[in-house]
Amino acid sequence: LMQLSVPLNFIGFIYREIRQAMTDIEQMFDLLDVKEEVTDREGAQPLLVADGKVTFEDVHFAYDSNRPILKGVSFEVPAGKTVAIVGPSGAGKSTISRLLFRFYDIQEGAIRIDGQDIRDVTQESLRAAIGMVPQDTVLFNDTIAYNIRYGRPSASEEEVAQAADLAQIGDFIARLPDGYKTMVGERGLKLSGGEKQRVAIARTILKAPPILMLDEATSALDTSTEQEIQASLDLVSRGRTTLVIAHRLSTVISADEIIVLQDGRIAERGRHSDLLAARGLYAAMWDRQREATEAEETLRRAQQED
Numbered sequence: 001l002m003q004l005s006v007p008l009n010f011i012g013f014i015y016r017e018i019r020q021a022m023t024d025i026e027q028m029f030d031l032l033d034v035k036e037e038v039t040d041r042e043g044a045q046p047l048l049v050a051d052g053k054v055t056f057e058d059v060h061f062a063y064d065s066n067r068p069i070l071k072g073v074s075f076e077v078p079a080g081k082t083v084a085i086v087g088p089s090g091a092g093k094s095t096i097s098r099l100l101f102r103f104y105d106i107q108e109g110a111i112r113i114d115g116q117d118i119r120d121v122t123q124e125s126l127r128a129a130i131g132m133v134p135q136d137t138v139l140f141n142d143t144i145a146y147n148i149r150y151g152r153p154s155a156s157e158e159e160v161a162q163a164a165d166l167a168q169i170g171d172f173i174a175r176l177p178d179g180y181k182t183m184v185g186e187r188g189l190k191l192s193g194g195e196k197q198r199v200a201i202a203r204t205i206l207k208a209p210p211i212l213m214l215d216e217a218t219s220a221l222d223t224s225t226e227q228e229i230q231a232s233l234d235l236v237s238r239g240r241t242t243l244v245i246a247h248r249l250s251t252v253i254s255a256d257e258i259i260v261l262q263d264g265r266i267a268e269r270g271r272h273s274d275l276l277a278a279r280g281l282y283a284a285m286w287d288r289q290r291e292a293t294e295a296e297e298t299l300r301r302a303q304q305e306d
């Protein structure tokens with residue numbers, strides 16, 4: 001029996017290792033939401049980013065043909081400006097971010113960066129030009145330094161630390177017993193949602209992409225964490241073409257344009273104050289969210305008094 005159980009243990013060990021490796025790969029694909037159906041066109045050239053203007057021109061898109069998600073969406077993110085996409089759950093906000101990365105091809109219309117149709121350029125160059133701070137960052141089972149440096153593998157230790165400081169996670173890392181060598185991910189230290197998001201911000205600071213996409217967390221962070229993260233995000237997005245996918249509304253107040261998506265079309269667009277004054281869909285969403293936040297605050301205060 002001894003003879004048998006040793007190899008069995010070993011097989012168990014190998015099995016777990018393989019499973020972890022598979023999980024890593026799956027998570028990576030999840031993170032990119034990759035469907036490997038989009039390929040480079042023959043003779044595709046690298047994207048040439050001049051100032052990073054993003055244009056959606058009459059974009060039509062469906063994941064499956066009998067259920068259209070975007071039915072003619074047009075907007076522009078001028079170079080260095082911030083546009084926020086808001087709208088009810090399921091309206092197609094995250095879909096827009098996937099389309100800009102060209103994880104799927106659209107059925108009609110065009111998506112351009114500085115005038116170049118993203119179907120005509122190499123996917124590698126397209127993805128290199130866009131920095132993404134996703135809703136939920138998947139960490140690699142490696143050190144926290146590795147996870148930050150992933151944004152630019154050639155970055156020096158000083159640059160990694162600088163990016164961490166800008167993302168307001170430097171102090172947190174300094175307090176860990178192993179500092180930047182601390183193992184994180186599934187097998188290491190588990191980071192909170194806000195900490196993971198800061199790692200993603202630090203990565204993006206290192207990558208310094210001309211175009212930035214922020215997919216705001218759906219799950220609420222506590223107010224002070226949210227404000228700190230917002231401050232780091234403002235810092236990264238300054239002077240960069242930024243598309244914010246806003247699942248909550250707190251981050252859109254300062255956007256140069258807010259686009260309200262509903263039933264696959266743009267229902268309203270404008271700046272925060274204009275949209276509030278228009279007393280339409282955006283204003284209604286805003287009121288509802290404010291009521292929800294107030295209710296939460298009241299509840300929290302009541303709990304504290306108990």
Ligand code: ATP
Nearest residue numbers: 063064069087088089090091092093094095096247
């Ligand atoms: P939320 O605010 O809830 O995150 P959203 O506006 O970001 O919503 P999307 O994630 O863009 O919404 O989804 C838009 C619609 O597309 C949804 O109805 C969703 O079910 C559908 N959808 C999303 N991803 C896929 C997919 N991979 N295959 C098929 N349908 C999908």
